[in-house]
Amino acid sequence: MALIVQKYGGTSVGSIERIRNVAERVAKFKALGHQVVAVVSAMSGETNRLIDLAKQIQKEPDPRELDVLLSTGEQVTIALLAMALKDLGLRAKSYTGGQVRILTDDAHTKARILAIDEENLRRDLDSGHVVVVAGFQGVDAAGNITTLGRGGSDTTGVALAAALKADECQIYTDVDGVYTTDPRIVPEARRLKTITFEEMLEMASLGSKVLQIRSVEFAGKYKVKLRVLSSFEDEGEGTLITFEEENMEQPVISGIAFNRDEAKLTIVGVPDRPGIAAHILGPIAEANIDVDMIVQNVGVDGTTDFSFTVHRNELKKAMDVLSMVKTAIGARDVLGDDKIAKVSIVGVGMRTHAGIASKMFKALADENINIQMISTSEIKISVVVDDKYMELAVRALHQAFGLDQPASA
Ligand code: ASP
Numbered sequence: 001m002a003l004i005v006q007k008y009g010g011t012s013v014g015s016i017e018r019i020r021n022v023a024e025r026v027a028k029f030k031a032l033g034h035q036v037v038a039v040v041s042a043m044s045g046e047t048n049r050l051i052d053l054a055k056q057i058q059k060e061p062d063p064r065e066l067d068v069l070l071s072t073g074e075q076v077t078i079a080l081l082a083m084a085l086k087d088l089g090l091r092a093k094s095y096t097g098g099q100v101r102i103l104t105d106d107a108h109t110k111a112r113i114l115a116i117d118e119e120n121l122r123r124d125l126d127s128g129h130v131v132v133v134a135g136f137q138g139v140d141a142a143g144n145i146t147t148l149g150r151g152g153s154d155t156t157g158v159a160l161a162a163a164l165k166a167d168e169c170q171i172y173t174d175v176d177g178v179y180t181t182d183p184r185i186v187p188e189a190r191r192l193k194t195i196t197f198e199e200m201l202e203m204a205s206l207g208s209k210v211l212q213i214r215s216v217e218f219a220g221k222y223k224v225k226l227r228v229l230s231s232f233e234d235e236g237e238g239t240l241i242t243f244e245e246e247n248m249e250q251p252v253i254s255g256i257a258f259n260r261d262e263a264k265l266t267i268v269g270v271p272d273r274p275g276i277a278a279h280i281l282g283p284i285a286e287a288n289i290d291v292d293m294i295v296q297n298v299g300v301d302g303t304t305d306f307s308f309t310v311h312r313n314e315l316k317k318a319m320d321v322l323s324m325v326k327t328a329i330g331a332r333d334v335l336g337d338d339k340i341a342k343v344s345i346v347g348v349g350m351r352t353h354a355g356i357a358s359k360m361f362k363a364l365a366d367e368n369i370n371i372q373m374i375s376t377s378e379i380k381i382s383v384v385v386d387d388k389y390m391e392l393a394v395r396a397l398h399q400a401f402g403l404d405q406p407a408s409a
């Protein structure tokens with residue numbers, strides 16, 4: 001007998017019929033003798049609908065009241081799922097985040113979980129109930145309803161699995177696992193049987209949206225066995241997110257991630273002297289703009305071009321800041337470009353293999369794709385390319401690193 005936490009996303013509970021399907025899946029696990037905690041999201045589209053309602057009243061909705069509003073989405077699905085389970089003859093009980101007492105900090109709309117009181121849940125499980133918990137929500141110390149940020153039900157699932165020391169946390173979603181890249185761009189993309197936490201964190205932060213990034217961090221920290229599965233298929237083992245094992249033969253590259261969320265700024269003809277980088281990025285930080293990639297190189301004439309990327313939504317704000325900086329430091333010009341894309345290869349095998357970067361650059365060169373910026377970490381290499389060539393770049397890299405072929409035994 002195992003204790004399993006199953007998290008069902010919005011599309012998995014998107015209609016009454018689907019909620020019944022979820023109930024049947026839960027029932028199957030119960031029939032095998034397992035204890036099951038089901039964590040659910042709001043029905044698909046519901047959270048967006050609620051945000052839209054709020055914005056019709058306040059352009060920037062009051063955060064406390066927004067959390068009261070948004071938490072209702074999940075309150076609907078816990079009740080419906082509990083009913084569907086009872087309709088199948090099971091014992092079931094629903095809980096809001098506050099009823100469990102998922103204690104969070106008071107950062108409305110992006111709260112962090114501090115503690116979970118798992119006693120009631122444990123008692124219900126021991127008396128044969130399926131426990132159904134609302135994802136994405138908690139309460140702060142003063143009893144205010146909080147929410148955990150978009151996609152936060154994943155984090156609720158993992159946090160409950162950690163608190164209950166569950167044998168596995170299963171994330172049921174509308175894809176059947178984590179893929180080498182987005183199959184809509186590369187039809188040859190394959191489901192990975194396993195991926196390490198580190199790789200998954202990189203993939204998530206680079207734009208692969210299978211799991212909320214915080215849930216992956218949480219699972220890694222508390223050693224929760226995490227698996228991504230499809231709620232629309234009965235078979236399939238999904239993708240298991242694992243720790244790197246010493247003797248495990250790792251593929252060099254596990255996946256290709258990409259996003260179009262960034263824009264590039266370049267400040268041209270910057271005098272090359274100590275403190276210049278701080279001069280440029282200081283005001284950007286003060287304006288609360290996050291910087292991702294940075295490139296600087298000294299030219300022969302003693303000036304330098306300084307480029308960096310920010311979120312696309314913040315390009316205009318960053319341009320305004322830089323035009324002030326430009327005058328202050330005597331640079332020549334400021335350029336902005338939002339027609340860029342970031343493409344990254346990710347793999348823990350990179351640590352022990354040489355020549356990965358050059359292989360990547362050659363694959364792009366063979367397609368005549370110009371690289372505008374490069375950044376690397378221990379298990380990732382990212383490049384910025386022209387937006388137009390993003391899909392081509394992803395396909396070329398997917399092929400160059402042998403991801404089109406099933407992993408050899
Ligand atoms: N319902 C919330 C959202 O749409 C939380 C979740 O689905 O995980 O972001």
Ligand code: MG
Pocket residue numbers: 009010041151153
């Ligand atoms: Mg989700």
